[in-house]
Structure formats: structure tokens, C-alpha cells
Amino acid sequence: MVRPPLPPIDTRxxxxxxxxxxxAEFLRSAWDDLRDVSFEIGDMPGETGDRGIPRWTVDTTRKRIIVWRLPIERLSHLHRDDDLHRRMMIESCVFRAAAEYL
Structure with missing residues (x-):
């Protein structure tokens, strides 16, 4: 007996x-200064600053940008909560982190 194919796993x-x-790939292809930068994803920052919970951390000495998943997903206030707007919020955080790096 052959089982029907399962849909691909699509998680948040x-x-x-x-x-x-x-x-990150778009930014690397657009700016030479970002070619060697490591874009990483973390769940939650270890510490918060005076400005609240960061959405990203930039480390220019190590050429790293860490995007924090949980603060972006949980603390972002979207005017429309759908896949498109969630993706746009994530991308905007990556773009703003890259701008801070530059």
C-alpha cells in the first residue's frame, strides 16, 4: 500500500x-560592505537595554548581525496580521539592522 504524499512541513x-x-542575500548582493557579514538568527537576546528588548544586535568587529526571532514575532504590532505583513516586518528588521551595521 502506498501512502499519499505528505505536504511539506511549513512552520513559523x-x-x-x-x-x-x-x-540577507539581497543585501549582500547589493552592498559590497555586507558580503562577508554573517546574518544569524537567535531566539531571544540574553539581556535587554535601556531602550527595551532589541529586535537585532549588530557586532561590527565580528562582522555579525543577529536577528532575534521572538521579539520580532511577538512584540511587533502589525496593522494586518497575515503572512505578507509578517514577512515584511521581518525583512524590515533585517534591512534596519544592516543599515545600522553600515
Whole structure:
């Protein structure tokens, strides 16, 4: 007996990873200064600052940008809560982190 094919697993975490990866690749191809920068994804920052919970952390000495998944997903106030607007929020955080890096 052959089982029907299962749909691909599509989780919130995988969609987040895909959005960050696509935005990072776009930025690397557009700016030479970002070619060697490591875009990483973390769940939650270890500490908060005076300005609240960061959505990203930039480390220019190590050429790293860390995008924090949980603060972006949980603390963003979207005017429309759908896949498109969630992806746009994730991409905007990656773009703003890259702008801070530059």
C-alpha cells in the first residue's frame, strides 16, 4: 500500500528563517560592505537595554548581525496580521539592522 504524499512541513520558524535568509542575500548582493557579514538568527537576546528588548544586535568587529526571532514575532504590532505583513516586518528588521551595521 502506498501512502499519499505528505505536504511539506511549513512552520513559523522556517518561514522566519526563509525571510531572513532572502533579505540577507539581497543585501549582500547589493552592498559590497555586507558580503562577508554573517546574518544569524537567535531566539531571544540574553539581556535587554535601556531602550527595551532589541529586535537585532549588530557586532561590527565580528562582522555579525543577529536577528532575534521572538521579539520580532511577538512584540511587533502589525496593522494586518497575515503572512505578507509578517514577512515584511521581518525583512524590515533585517534591512534596519544592516543599515545600522553600515
Amino acid at each position: 520558524i522556517e518561514r522566519f528563517d526563509l525571510a531572513v535568509g532572502a533579505a
